Amino acid sequence: MKRILSVLLIIVMAAGLLSACGGSQAPSQTQSPSAGESPKPGYSEKPTITIAIWGDENRKKTFEELFVEFEEKNNCDVVVNLVAYQDYATKLAMQLQAGNAPDVVWLADGMEKQFLESGNLVDISSYVKSDAEFNYADFYETAMAAITDGDKVYGIPFSFGPRVVYVNKTMFDKAGVKQPSEYVKEGNWTYDVMYDLARQITDISKGQYGLKLWDTSSATNYVYAFYDLVLAYGADYFNQDTTDFTLNTPEGIKAVQAVYDVIYKDQSHLKPGDATEFTAGTIAMARSTFSYAKTIKGQNVDFEWYMVPVPTGPDADAPVITGFAYYSVTTNSKNPELAAQLVKYMTSINMMKKMVNTFVAPRASLLNSDEFLQQEGGKPTKDEILVSFVKPIEERGLRPYPAHKNFTKIQDQITIEFDNYFAGVYKSAEETVKAMEQAVRALLNQ
């Protein structure tokens, strides 16, 4: 009896251990180990398309509702996988290796070049270029540059993020300081004016800050965070084909110095690591994306606010720099045609108009449409949107973030050198920029 019980115990322990080992799954099955997924119950004979997005549960719910029409029209199921943004690229890379990547993915901020060059994306040009109603030509050429290769198209952009500045009007009124909007009307809204206003408003004893140029709560990509400032000062991180680091100029050093001074000399900017949000009501001016307006409205803040453009610098004609986010179809897809149709559906002009409060698509016809200019709740106002967002793009043009096969390493290296400056390891902007130049040139030539 003891022996029988012992054998049974061994079998149970072994079974428990081995049951943790799982097999691989076909990409189009509804089951997936990813968190935040909503698999449909049971096995369906309808084809299934999986799409991975980043965001929160509210966004996932919104997208599931938007997919209903596509599912009915194409007699298929669409499964949404929610992935945290900071894990997205890594998870996608691992899924592609394992052969179970979603059919449709989002790509942004440098991811697109890596995945395109590694041959993991499907050419969808035959689906998007031939459809007159889709109007492929409506997309800004700049937006398509990173995701096309000759005539081949590996993705369609659904969002882009030129920055704007949100102003806490109540703080300015209470302090008796002239509003930034008045400087915008006068045509005199510059970085020097912004720094001066920030100094006037800041009162650290009350936890009040004049300025927040980037998200200080976590380690930041300082290349993107400061790019429009660098261009406004007449400098640039790289040359046109991203083969050389070019920030080591008097203008570039001045731009880096300006960032340091506003944080440590004027003390009017949040310190790195500070997690205070504009919505807390203690920051007078915050630079952020257009879609941040939705966050402010969603939090029912108890202060008045409005939007102004990012200020200009010594180079008043510097282009508006931005990243783009794309829908792409992966080579793991067992239904690339249906996946491409989903991409077309989500990036059609009608869908982009529906999504305009969440994403601003780089479609020329969208930016001047009523749907975009008349936002929910009337905030930001049509004038604010035209002056802060549409006019800078139309007058100065768009420029995408640069791309390079080592761009992740390059970004990290630039961030490390900025960190060293802010932490006191480097004593001057010149020293900082020189260190960047040495490190980045080595990576550009790898």
Added chain:
Amino acid sequence: MKSKSKLFGKDQLWGYSFISPMLIGFIVISLLPIIATIIISLTNWAMLNNQVNFIGFENYKKLFADPLFYKVAKNTILFTVLLIPSNLVLTLGLASLLKDNFKGVGFFRTAVFTPVVTTVVVWGILWKYIFQTDNGLVNTLLSMLNIKGPQWLYNAQLAIPVAVLVTLIKGLGLNTVIFIGAMKDVPAMYYEASEIDGASKLRQFFSITLPSIAPSIFLVTIITMIGSLKVFAQIDTLTEGGPGTSSFVFVYYIYQQAFKYYNFGYASAISAVLFGLIMILTIIQWKLRKRWVYHEN
């Protein structure tokens, strides 16, 4: 004689059967991945493409020629050197205070042990807010005393010590419990005899308690050392390796190379070096135990 060897054979079979689940688990979950890591470290496998080429020891040559590797090693060793003695001193002290059953001892033991059961990521995020430069709790309290606090997590010299402090507070409870158990096992007659001889409490602690619990001290030292050489979550939540590379440690470097840059071959080489380092340090400690562990039951 024949029947005795048969019996011996049956015992062996049963023994192997009982340890087989653990053995299979160890082989599948630990040993095979270690072997796979060493093999991958000899290749140039980058996750995004499917090309895997054998390149010999090129990854190791690149690693030992990389200045960042030495910075990472220095940061990791600094973390370990700061953590182990402070952990031992504090936990021995706490164990001495909490080993006796006085009124309210349960509350204090619970308070000391609670951080152990808190998720390390939540713990790290909480302390990140506490150590914020302008609005963090620490600097706010210091400002009430008219002291301007430093950028705790944004200072190249303070980033590692702050991470050590956060790790120390989290891990105190577990080691304290181990020491309390060991101290309770020390026969009371030793203390009684020493009292008769006029030994003070301090003398009793150094001459009786410490030698008697030496095996537990050895165990705690090894566990703490291995844990500190593999530290990651605290660094990732508090500083993300920054400012600059001042708090880059081995496992964070491995994570960056593997999961941000997709250099699995190179990351595997770093992992193999870390494995070797931990193995060597553990063997050294194991050999030295005969000198300073007076008795092992």
